[in-house]
Amino acid sequence: MQTFIASNSKEFAQQTADFLFQRFVQKPDLIVALAAGETPLLPYTRLVEKLIHERVDLSRCTFIGLDEWVGIPPDNPGSCAYFLRNVVLDPLNIKSDRFKLFNSQAADLQQECRNMDAFILSRGVLDAIVVGIGMNGHIGFNEPGVSAKKYSHVIDLDANTKNVGQKYFSEHTALSKGITLGLQTLLDAKQAILLANGARKATIMRKALEGPLSIEVPASIMQQHANGFIFMDEAAAGELTMKQNGA
Structure with a gap:
């Protein structure tokens, strides 16, 4: 694992955007899975601006919704x-055959999971996967107690996730299940990038990065990844005992 600790949220966003930008430049046919949410919003915005400004050819890249x-x-x-289309896909004019998002309204969600896994497998493996971390340690909707050997799957949402998730909706919305890439998908990816900012994430980041590897803190799986990269601001890194920046 390599950690990159920024002094503030703006620097965090720029460091993350610069790192991801290089992935696209270095591999014109990049296959990348992207998380949605508050944490990656500014990094993605900066990334999109830079990709457009530098006129990077993305016609061979493939985007996957986490x-x-x-x-x-x-x-x-x-x-x-909605987030990924408005923040990343539409601004970059990514064509529909170059991305795949979960259809969470599918009549057969298990088949939807198989379709997603087959889509990725048909292209090899993910070159990169970008994830955030929930207050309960989840990444994607891989909730505490989930098996680390799962690929795409449907899962009952943790109470914490259902409560925190309300912030994304204008009115109270019933949230009970999620559909997500699995932890095995993350482990198979060539690079895994975990993002965290804000003091509210400090305790869970300490548990994920310095605590024992445990399915009760799914993000601790990052400790096992051969090419794991952690991007944080100082607030999110506030409880870490080792704060060594990656090179």
Whole structure:
């Protein structure tokens, strides 16, 4: 694992954007899975601006959505699909055959999971996967207690996730299940990038990075990844005992 600790949220966003930008430049046919949410919003915004400004050819790249709330339509502003389309895919003019998002309204969600895994497998493996971390240590919708050997799957959401998730919706929304890439998908990816900012994430980041590897803190799986990269601001890194920046 390499850690990159920025002095503030703006620097965090720029460091993350610069790192991801280089992935696209170095591999014109990059296959990348992207999380939605508050944490990656500014990093993605900076990344998109730079990709457009530098006129990087993305025509051979493939974008994958990390997860989705089951039953929430893609035109709902609280959905992960809505976020990724508006923040990344549409601004970059990514064509529909170059990205795949979970259809969380599919009649057969297990088949939807198989379709996602097959889509990725048909292209090899993920070159990079970008994830955030929940207050309960989840990444994607891989909730505490989940098996580390799962690929795409449907899962019952933790109470914490259901409560925190309300912030993405304009009115109270029933959230019960999620559909997500699994921890095995993350381990198989050539690079895994975990993002965290804000003091509220300090305790869970300490547990994830310095605590024991445990399914009760799913993000601790990052300790096992051969090419794991952690981007934080100082607030999120506030409880770490070792604060060594990566090179």
